[in-house]
Amino acid sequence: MESSPLMTAEGIYKDYPVSRGLLGTKAAVVHALNGIDLEIKRGETLGLVGESGCGKSTLGRILARLENGFKGSVTFEGADVTTLRGETLRAFRRKVQVVFQDPFSSLNPRMKVGSIIREPLDVHGIGTPAERQERLGELMNLVGLQADHAKRYPHEFSGGQRQRVGLARALALNPALIICDEPVSALDVSIQAQVLNLFLELQEKLGLTYLFISHDLHVVQFISDRVAVMYLGKIVELASKRDLYHSPLSPYTKALLAASPVPDPEKKRPVVRLEGDMPDPINLPSGCLFHPRCPFKKEICQTSSPALTELEPGHYVRCFLHSDAVETEM
Amino acid sequence: MQREKPLLKIDGLTVTFDTSEGVVHAVDDVSFEIDRGEIVGLVGESGCGKSVTALSILRLLPVPPARISGRSIRFKDRDLLQLSEDEMRTLRGRSISMVFQDPMTSLNPVFKIGFQIREMIQTHFPDMDKTAVEERAIELLRRVRIPSPESRMAAYPHQLSGGLRQRVMIAMALACDPELMIADEPTTALDVTIQAQILELVQELQNDLGMSVLLITHDLGIVAQTTQRIVVMYAGKVVERAETAAIFKSPCHPYTQGLLRSLPGRYVEIEGKRTLPSIPGMVPSLIELPRGCSFRDRCDQAFERCEQAMPPLMPCGEADHFVRCWRYAEKEH
Numbered sequence: 001m002e003s004s005p006l007m008t009a010e011g012i013y014k015d016y017p018v019s020r021g022l023l024g025t026k027a028a029v030v031h032a033l034n035g036i037d038l039e040i041k042r043g044e045t046l047g048l049v050g051e052s053g054c055g056k057s058t059l060g061r062i063l064a065r066l067e068n069g070f071k072g073s074v075t076f077e078g079a080d081v082t083t084l085r086g087e088t089l090r091a092f093r094r095k096v097q098v099v100f101q102d103p104f105s106s107l108n109p110r111m112k113v114g115s116i117i118r119e120p121l122d123v124h125g126i127g128t129p130a131e132r133q134e135r136l137g138e139l140m141n142l143v144g145l146q147a148d149h150a151k152r153y154p155h156e157f158s159g160g161q162r163q164r165v166g167l168a169r170a171l172a173l174n175p176a177l178i179i180c181d182e183p184v185s186a187l188d189v190s191i192q193a194q195v196l197n198l199f200l201e202l203q204e205k206l207g208l209t210y211l212f213i214s215h216d217l218h219v220v221q222f223i224s225d226r227v228a229v230m231y232l233g234k235i236v237e238l239a240s241k242r243d244l245y246h247s248p249l250s251p252y253t254k255a256l257l258a259a260s261p262v263p264d265p266e267k268k269r270p271v272v273r274l275e276g277d278m279p280d281p282i283n284l285p286s287g288c289l290f291h292p293r294c295p296f297k298k299e300i301c302q303t304s305s306p307a308l309t310e311l312e313p314g315h316y317v318r319c320f321l322h323s324d325a326v327e328t329e330m
Numbered sequence: 331m332q333r334e335k336p337l338l339k340i341d342g343l344t345v346t347f348d349t350s351e352g353v354v355h356a357v358d359d360v361s362f363e364i365d366r367g368e369i370v371g372l373v374g375e376s377g378c379g380k381s382v383t384a385l386s387i388l389r390l391l392p393v394p395p396a397r398i399s400g401r402s403i404r405f406k407d408r409d410l411l412q413l414s415e416d417e418m419r420t421l422r423g424r425s426i427s428m429v430f431q432d433p434m435t436s437l438n439p440v441f442k443i444g445f446q447i448r449e450m451i452q453t454h455f456p457d458m459d460k461t462a463v464e465e466r467a468i469e470l471l472r473r474v475r476i477p478s479p480e481s482r483m484a485a486y487p488h489q490l491s492g493g494l495r496q497r498v499m500i501a502m503a504l505a506c507d508p509e510l511m512i513a514d515e516p517t518t519a520l521d522v523t524i525q526a527q528i529l530e531l532v533q534e535l536q537n538d539l540g541m542s543v544l545l546i547t548h549d550l551g552i553v554a555q556t557t558q559r560i561v562v563m564y565a566g567k568v569v570e571r572a573e574t575a576a577i578f579k580s581p582c583h584p585y586t587q588g589l590l591r592s593l594p595g596r597y598v599e600i601e602g603k604r605t606l607p608s609i610p611g612m613v614p615s616l617i618e619l620p621r622g623c624s625f626r627d628r629c630d631q632a633f634e635r636c637e638q639a640m641p642p643l644m645p646c647g648e649a650d651h652f653v654r655c656w657r658y659a660e661k662e663h
Binding site: 051052158160188189190191192193194196197200215216217218219221222223255256258259260261262263264265266268273274276277278 | 375376477491493494521522523524525526527529530548549550551552554555574575578579588589590592593594595596597604605606607608609610612613
């Protein structure tokens with residue numbers, strides 16, 4: 001069954017101006033996103049992985065319409081939401097919510113947990129005060145918090161509980177899509193497992209769609225249905241979880257998988273060693289953005305940029321080793 | 331097999347902190363050994379006492395509020411707990427060096443890399459002449475595979491990437507050919523591809539130089555791939571200690587078992603059901619530890635005896651495999 005996409009992003013480019021030099025007069029531009037096309041299907045968990053600075057969080061923020069000044073278009077439930085403002089943007093926010101990484105800095109320390117969770121209902125003026133209070137009880141129950149937790153402050157909670165609070169708040173308005181930006185990265189493993197299970201449970205119960213952003217390949221493998229790999233503001237590979245982890249095609253995906261330490265001393269990963277660091281997104285390399293670190297680069301990789309190509313049904317890769325398709329410049 | 335005398339032998343280390351809320355029992359009766367030329371992993375979740383253990387070895391904790399007691403921390407023939415502050419100072423960086431998690435806060439931002447490495451060498455070898463110091467500094471940068479080391483000497487820390495900064499920290503830790511390097515979460519701030527490079531470097535250096543490494547991390551993937559032996563800590567105590575292969579193949583402590591099961595990287599999907607086995611509850615407060623075994627509230631195998639007293643470390647299974655769990659005492663009788 002092929003369901004219609006819940007959200008579609010087309011040709012997303014995002015630059016951030018930065019000032020450089022002693023007096024901050026030399027202007028430079030960080031090229032954070034360099035042409036992203038992405039579809040999020042209804043009811044799926046789409047994993048988004050990549051190393052720091054690859055633009056995965058920026059993309060999440062753009063899709064949640066928390067950033068302005070980007071090129072390209074975002075469609076949600078068939079409607080263009082790229083330029084929404086005012087009341088229509090508020091309506092969109094009810095449908096798309098965000099859970100952030102650090103539950104220590106994303107919750108207001110001076111508000112009681114009950115008020116934090118109820119705030120979206122208050123802001124959007126949903127229901128009577130009594131109904132909101134009842135909904136608060138439901139939400140807390142849903143994420144595994146006890147009713148008496150509502151009267152406490154965030155600092156009285158552990159990291160795992162705080163992430164439950166963030167999740168309850170995100171769920172308050174019955175969203176269709178939750179953009180999760182590294183939601184378990186700050187948690188210890190034993191707590192991380194509890195929170196990951198909660199994400200799955202809620203998805204099943206409420207029919208949620210997740211965009212799950214993480215640098216942890218094992219976590220993404222566990223939670224996702226499909227996975228997109230980003231490098232320097234572009235998607236380099238996109239496939240079903242199975243295809244991506246069992247038969248990766250892009251040399252970057254292969255290197256990423258090989259570098260991710262397996263918690264089993266008997267399984268040694270094949271060594272795909274990457275030299276050097278990720279290039280500066282201010283001065284992007286020519287041709288394929290990955291070519292300076294790629295152990296398999298060919299001549300064409302230095303001059304032309306490969307297009308994201310569907311090699312097998314649902315398996316997209318951006319690499320001249322697998323397809324000659326050149327990306328058309330926008 | 332006759333085992334050589336260990337390089338470092340920690341015996342009954344106990345560290346408490348006096349705080350306004352009460353006495354925090356950060357480390358309680360921790361004992362383990364590090365042999366010459368091996369990499370030992372010290373693992374556990376945040377607050378389990380692994381970093382405090384490391385800092386105690388070098389006596390880097392502020393006393394007070396910290397109070398260190400314990401039978402001994404024997405490094406070769408000396409007991410580090412008995413040394414004077416002067417003796418400790420010559421030992422730090424010279425015989426035992428340390429690499430911290432965040433190289434940005436460990437390097438001085440206003441001095442060039444070259445200056446900081448030269449300072450490290452000159453402190454411990456005051457008689458070395460200037461050109462020799464310079465050569466040694468460049469040689470160290472080359473050894474940790476920093477490209478064009480001569481020109482990097484003139485760089486400030488902010489001009490280097492996180493991976494390169496951590497290489498500089500390792501270079502400084504190697505400056506005096508230490509016998510033991512303590513690395514506290516050395517790759518936690520780094521991306522996986524850079525982490526892989528750094529871990530490979532540590533293994534290679536350990537191999538080439540024959541030094542010992544105490545690798546402190548919360549990441550079980552890292553210890554699986556780099557260490558020979560593992561010490562698992564929970565709520566300030568060593569709960570299990572064994573060879574790396576044994577820990578992963580047949581973990582004895584219910585905590586270690588639960589931890590391994592809860593790793594997404596070890597998860598095997600069963601058709602139609604996707605739940606990660608998790609450990610219920612959370613780590614107890616180190617101020618008011620429950621009576622008996624500190625893991626019993628979260629343990630699915632706890633029984634009466636676990637409430638009565640904290641079990642000692644006892645052998646289980648193969649040689650050199652120790653566990654702090656009453657279930658193994660039962661089996662002996």
